[in-house]
Amino acid sequence: MNQEYIIPNAWSIIEEGWKPSQVKSSESLFSIGNGAMGQRANFEEKYTGETFQGSYVAGVYYPDKTRVGWWKNGYPEYFAKVLNAPNFIGIDVFVDGEELDLATVQEVTDYRLELNMKEGWLERTFIAHFSEEKAIKVIARRFMSLEIDELAVINYKVTAVKGDMRISFQPYVDGGITNEDTNWDDAFWEIEDVVSDGHQGMVRSRTNKTNFYVTTFMQSELLKNGEHVQYADHFDQNNTVVRHKAACDIAQGESVTLRKYAGYVSSLNHNHLTLQSAAKAVLQRATEEGYEKLVKLQADSWAQIWAMADITIDGDLKAQQGIRFNIFQLNQTYLGKDSRLNIGPKGFTGEKYGGSTYWDTEAYCIPFYMATKDQQVARNLLRYRYEQLDKAVENAGKLGFSSGAALYPMVTMNGEESHNEWEITFEEIHRNGAMVFAIYNYVRYTGDYSYIPEMGLEVMIAIAKFWHQRATYSQRAKKYMILGVTGPNEYENNVNNNWYTNYLAKWCINYAVENINKVKADHKADYDRIIAKTELTDQEIGAWKEVADNMHEPFDKELGVYLQQDGFLDKEIIPVSDLPKEHRPINQKWSWDRILRSCYIKQADVLQCFYFFEDHFSKEELAKNFDFYEPLTVHESSLSPCVHSIQAAKLDRMDQAYEFYLRTSRLDLDDYNKEVEEGCHITSMAGTWMSIVEGFGGLQIVDDKPSFTTKLPEQWNSFSFKINFRNQILNVQIAKTGTTITLEGKTPQDVIINGETVTLEPQLVNA
Known part of the structure; x- marks a missing residue:
């Protein structure tokens, strides 16, 4: 209750x-x-x-x-x-x-x-x-x-x-x-x-x-x-x-x-x-x-x-209150004025998590700030990580990595790792991939490539160096493995070849190489400066590519799903719906040993990859993986419901999408996890915004244009939101009668609305 x-x-x-x-x-x-x-x-x-x-x-x-x-x-x-x-x-x-x-x-x-x-x-x-x-x-x-x-x-x-x-x-x-x-x-x-x-x-x-x-x-x-x-x-x-x-x-x-x-x-x-x-x-x-x-x-x-930031919902007062509460708390926590600051998971509402910065910022918060404020705010969040690159290299050095390889911290205030649970500190290395994804996400959304030659490429190179050194070549399989990790599903530690981590590593290397070539061609002075600073050679880049091209990706042909990690199917697969209610939440009722041996998933892991790289996979692939993993997910992380809401909406499973939305938007207001007295879940509140804009609004960037595949929950009469896309404002209104998008700006903008490309002409707005 x-x-x-x-x-x-x-x-x-x-x-x-x-x-x-x-x-x-x-x-x-x-x-x-x-x-x-x-x-x-x-x-x-x-x-x-x-x-x-x-x-x-x-x-x-x-x-x-x-x-x-x-x-x-x-x-x-x-x-x-x-x-x-x-x-x-x-x-x-x-x-x-x-x-x-x-x-x-x-x-x-x-x-x-x-x-x-x-x-x-x-x-x-x-x-x-x-x-x-x-x-x-x-x-x-x-x-x-x-x-x-x-x-x-x-x-x-x-x-x-x-x-x-x-x-x-x-x-x-x-x-x-x-x-x-x-x-x-x-x-x-x-x-x-x-x-x-x-x-x-x-x-x-x-x-x-x-x-x-x-x-x-x-x-x-x-x-x-x-x-x-x-x-x-x-x-x-x-x-x-x-x-x-x-x-x-x-x-x-x-x-x-x-x-x-x-x-x-x-x-x-x-x-x-x-x-x-x-x-x-x-x-x-x-x-x-x-x-x-x-x-x-x-x-x-x-x-x-x-x-700019408001989202209106007509016909569902609790949903309306929920999204505004989330938007309000995000703005109380971070306004983007100071690149030295970041977003703690509890914001200013409590001491838990130390008020430090997690990968939540890059994975969940940057989209909100990009779309509801000037792009400089998101750039400040990226600058925060660039300015801590030296510390990330130090962190990797403490674990035995060399030659400028960087491991960004799981938890930090000043760039140094300050998390001390071994299965997180040493193993939850997928956070490195979120740093690169945030750069990619920023550039594709804002069109501001200048960040990469100025700062971003150095971060990508240091992270590619890390993935290259962290991978192990298996003579038996003739593949590169990433051993001894914890994926986003923190209910499994010290596993081999977490698919999400391996996929991220491969993608990070390829994206780094792509941008090295682009900067070399278009920004020669920056390229020379960066190569001199990183001491990068063509031979090293070739070694990276060898790792990326031969990365092991666990997959089960019979089920048609990517495996969360090697051996996942050796577990006893029992859906969460079959768990007795008195066993929930398992993180409070079960021993850690029992959790680690179970098939249960704390938050999106394989499905986190489908969220990040939605254009890499077909809708059929998403459906197979969603149908396999969601029934095993206990959603005992505040970051879990939003990702599942977005993906359920993409699959036209609107009852599920709405249920997950309501859970993420009212996570604290209704105290789902029985812990709100410790503080609110600030970073997951950005996920609530994503549930509407990227889930029900279906926002993607396709062929350099904003694309909306809109879905209206049956509980709502309509909803609306605005996004700042490349310094022009798109006002999106979705109702039972259809979707309307108007443009506040100076130049026409092509958008894709439910598969059809439309050119929006700027509307005159009274000053």
Whole structure:
């Protein structure tokens, strides 16, 4: 049974009714961010119930020393972790001296939590009853500014519902914060200074080892019945906390509001010696703009995002809410402004996975950012990997590879591998292929070939060198093998010849050779620079081709399917539908030994290859492989439903496609995996977008043109989306009456609509 407390709404995530058991889940679901920082939806006032405090600054991390019982050569020495940053939202609230705490007040009524995705704010409303004679209503709204991305704004309004009372606020910044997932209980932060300067409070912190400097700041004012009364001024401070205070009396029916401006400035963007003056500059701008203007700027900024990124669904409210939630969280996590940043699987919603970068970015996220933003955003994501190429070469060197071979990390903050499960760190090498596929995907979509001679070819060469060295020649089979790997199906470790990995390796080599020749012909200066840098020879390229041309690809002629790896059919093949319900999920109910021996698949593996290289295989081949592997897939990865939804749509199996879509779009909202309190699945949310655009919309690039093979789920009356294709906007509308595509741009564009090539003329758009 999935949770179902989130109220369906087209533009908001809404919870009604006070249920303490839901607090940690809601802290994840209602998280807010602006690409530069983010936080869980923790309460501003004190809360002594179960909670998971979390605030995060993009790009700031700590290398937590690896903890393993048996060290293996090649293990990374640390796991890079996003840091739980100093808490700036805190506002202790006292009513006639009695502290507000929803865990201890007499009763909580009229509780409502809303995350407004259209305008980008979080609002919590409730009535707290202290006694029969005393009650207050609280409306607390906060947002993280997209316009000023070092600023957050909190508007905390208290109304006397029963009785006259004195309301006292104590806004504070707390630097004494720890991560829940530390390996050794190390202190991640060193607090260097706590400052209370008039009505401004600041905590200056430095990360141990990595030496990131962050100043967390605040400034608060008090308003009574909407009129300014006073600033909150110094009240108390210690080694970790700076606390201010403001108070006033209100009669029954009157209101008092604490308005708090707060946020982070870091040494990522400022000289660490000038952080205090940088914080003051942010506060000055915030107060000059004023609350009402900042609210409007926030709404305007989100309106610009939605104008391009929105997907509308008519006739299915839960599906509409699901896709907007996914699009909203993706934009809260990453906006593409800074090529030093990337997309963690939990974004700013929790600590799991360390906030690090995975292959999810290249495989799932880049298509979303290419199509819904300017292509420079996707280029920044590719640049991120190029700038970490030296570290990828180092990573490969630690495992015994040489001559500039690169192995990109499974998990990273700065390019170094920081994952320490051997079956992932050493074996899940298919991630290298995703790096090259992302380059290919970017070029075919944007038409921007310049990335390859400038940066991409160096990455391809280093990865081709790796595949060449990683392959083993079998004298018996007269084929090259890739032994001892883990494919995308992480429920099988240390297997030989995972088909997806072998196919990727072969393709990567061929694509590298193709582009070496193209750059040599068309970009001679870049070619000479790259060849000198990589010391590449024709002899080495010939050796690569020998590997690619003779790569072993496991295949069963009788079934007509590619085998996930050698020996897969030696397993007992029992469909998931025959598993007793009490055995699910198997990753929580079975021993690892039993999982490894089973035929069950965590997420698309063979079918991941069919997704990447859809034009390499026929629809009949897809059907055979889908029919064989999907019934064995337990979908215990957030990345699984989206790929299967896309492929089911291609096969015209719309019931399955819709079921998988709903699962991926509401994975967190309905808490399918019973883990949402740990954070949301941000990177798989890009897969949700793909389920609609590439699945139901059928988007492909065919003969250098966008092609749409459209399918409409029977539950929907219509749906629409936009894509930015080569700096022109295609507006796609799919209804029961047919598909309509209009063009916003300057030059005609050929598109393929359900097999027919059509030339779209630009429509005039009012500025």
